[in-house]
Amino acid sequence: MELSAIVEDSCARDWETVDPDTVEPVRFAVIGLGWFTKGRALPALEASDRCEPSVMVSSSTEKAERVAAETEGADHGITYEQFHDGVASDAYDAVYIVTPNALHLEYVETAADLGKAVLCEKPMERDSERAARLRDVAAEAGVELMIAYRMHTEPAVRRAQDLIDAGYVGEPMSVTGDMSQRLLDRIDPNPDQWRLDEELAGGGALFDIGIYPLNTARYLLDADPRSVTGNTSSSHAAFDEVDETVAFSVEFPEEVYGQFYASHNARQSSGITVTGTEGQVRIEPAFFQDQTRQLHVSRGDGRASVTIEKVDQMLAEFDYFADRLRGDEPIHADGDHGLVDMRAMEAVYEAAETDQWVSVD
Amino acid sequence: MELSAIVEDSCARDWETVDPDTVEPVRFAVIGLGWFTKGRALPALEASDRCEPSVMVSSSTEKAERVAAETEGADHGITYEQFHDGVASDAYDAVYIVTPNALHLEYVETAADLGKAVLCEKPMERDSERAARLRDVAAEAGVELMIAYRMHTEPAVRRAQDLIDAGYVGEPMSVTGDMSQRLLDRIDPNPDQWRLDEELAGGGALFDIGIYPLNTARYLLDADPRSVTGNTSSSHAAFDEVDETVAFSVEFPEEVYGQFYASHNARQSSGITVTGTEGQVRIEPAFFQDQTRQLHVSRGDGRASVTIEKVDQMLAEFDYFADRLRGDEPIHADGDHGLVDMRAMEAVYEAAETDQWVSVD
Secondary structure, three states: OOHHHHHHHOOOOOOOOOOHHHOOOEEEEEEOOOHHHHHHHHHHHHHOOOEEEEEEEEOOHHHHHHHHHHOOOOOEEEEHHHHHOOOOHHHOOEEEEOOOHHHHHHHHHHHHHHOOEEEEOOOOOOOHHHHHHHHHHHHHHOOOEEEOOHHHHOHHHHHHHHHHHOOOOOOEEEEEEEEEOOHHHHOOOOOOOHHHOHHHHOOOHHHHHHHHHHHHHHHHHOOOOOEEEEEEEOOOHHHOOOOOEEEEEEEEHHHEEEEEEEEOOOOOEEEEEEEEOOEEEEEOOOOOOOOOEEEEEEEOOEEEEEEEOOOOHHHHHHHHHHHHHHOOOOOOOOHHHHHHHHHHHHHHHHHHHHOEOEEOO | OOHHHHHHHOOOOOOOOOOHHHOOOEEEEEEOOOHHHHHHHHHHHHHOOOEEEEEEEEOOHHHHHHHHHHOOOOOEEEEHHHHHOOOOHHHOOEEEEOOOHHHHHHHHHHHHHHOOEEEEOOOOOOOHHHHHHHHHHHHHHOOOEEEOOHHHHOHHHHHHHHHHHOOOOOOEEEEEEEEEOOHHHHOOOOOOOHHHOHHHHOOOHHHHHHHHHHHHHHHHHOOOOOEEEEEEEOOOHHHOOOOOEEEEEEEEHHHEEEEEEEEOOOOOEEEEEEEEOOEEEEEOOOOOOOOOEEEEEEEOOEEEEEEEOOOOHHHHHHHHHHHHHHOOOOOOOOHHHHHHHHHHHHHHHHHHHHOEOEEOO
16 A cells, blocks of 8 residues: 555545446335434435435424435435334335434334345444344344444545555554533533433443544454553533543553543544554544544654545445445444443443553453 | 744744853763764763763663763763762763663752752652652752653654643643554664663653653643553564553543553654543654654634754753753752652553553642
8 A cells, every 4th residue: 555545545435345236226215304313424425426315213293204305315304213113114125213312112013124225323332232232133134234433434544544554564563542512512412412322322432432533443454452441521510420531551461552542522623543563543533523634644754644635424324334245245334343332332431430451341 | 832933933942041151061971872872962062051961870880981072071080880979970060861861860869869859750650659769769858850841852852742731722621632653663682672671761751751741731631630540562473571552541630531642662653632522632643752742623614734943952951951941930840740640550551460440640
């Protein structure tokens, strides 16, 4: 992997296997119509050649039909109950689940019963036990399951992985990553905000944004945590149930050490750095959408910063999922992959409670 | 503190209190004539208006006299034994101790007996017990003691501290720092290399370079560690006695979390980042000499990178020490300050042995 190839072809969709003109688009039932769905997911599904947002699913018929009317390609608006009853199930091939974490499982159960493929937002569920059931339900029904890690199709992350795979940094030795934003400046912290509700979310900053540097580190290193420790804290009353801030350390195999930070109270920041015996690769900014990525590399006496065009990360993620459904290649971020994050994050919470290092099963 | 002031006046010697033209220069006995002394310390002492390298102290008269002959202002070359016997003690006012860590105490004892001020390289000693004795010996004799943290007079670090003090980042929440270089590419790993000898050094990457991000974090935050955890590893036989690599986490007061990494086997890298509720300040590269510093700041919607002229860090450190000896202001990095690092680093080693969080006394 040469730097010049990255400069020239940084946004290559190197994961594509199927020509979209040769297959039918994947029709989605979109479950959960919050701000992320309306602002990010639906525009991407509308723009995609490989996907169609055909069925909108929400708490009320009125809301679902209103969003359907506003969405190109959508011809059904149904309630959660109607979804569970199989209404309009001929109109979609797959479901995209973007509800509060603790509700993921029940929609996967219905999708499995209906024989529909599943794209499920991360984290998989509110706890690892439910996440394991989610994985098993999909496997037993033989429906495809992908966990929606959009970093896996983010060009800057893929190019960083290409470099690391090609030995650019030598033997990886350390990874550091962070993701922070001031959530309370962005949302109304009313009691209905599910991200602040332990029962619905399962966790706070760690589950919501700490998962980005953690999972991206796993992706870049192709390695999973062996043990973890960490601390959590909260300074605002809105975060009395879940962590506002988390700092955690991960021991990966072969004595590679990871150090991560995520906060819903710190200034917006996001980055990930892999340092090896020979070089260093750093993505900064890394994780928020709508930021042009920079890949900062150094090796020998030199260093370079490569600017990578911004892509629609949701579009890339949906297209990847559709490519895999229409083709024969396996889906990468499967249930087993997502479950590793769930177990690692639970271990971080246990470590924060006990002031210990906790091994990850 | 305005960014424009930093751009305009980044290398201001804002610590100066005494006009060098109004006082006698401080004459130094330089104890230990290794590559660092010859390459870094002596050129700075020669260049200084405030200091003079008057006495060279080494293992043999021949070596000491040879270095004295090559050094402008030096008129004595004596052995360690002669130093302990008080030879040429009229020819210097202060000692600069740059021997292996485990020998610092004995030279401080003699300097104290002779009533000479002490500038002692970091880490203070090979363990905290000896470091505490070193501090006490100087205090009981009433001689001034400074631990040689050159980052305290590095302009980029001082300007970062100015910004943090002025509230630029809001409330500090997190600090990350690293320092790595491939030591075995730079030195001959023969058995005489004291940095690899646990008895002489006391520790490896942590004592030698991990102390930079640790101490600079303390300096920038004006806060000391409460508890630590970490891991150490070694991959080369040369590091069978001391850590080649260390990754460690620090809990500072008020739930500020620190994450640090240092390795003698990773690609050269050095940086420190403080993230707060409102902004972020990052120095990168930070710690190695001969690199032009960059101060990267962000707040609100903007970010800026300020390039700061390279200064001779050793010259600034010596001049600061001489300024304090000739004036009335207290010396900042005193023995108590150095001892905190010793105790924190020992706690990291204990944590690495026990897989625990260890509180720092």
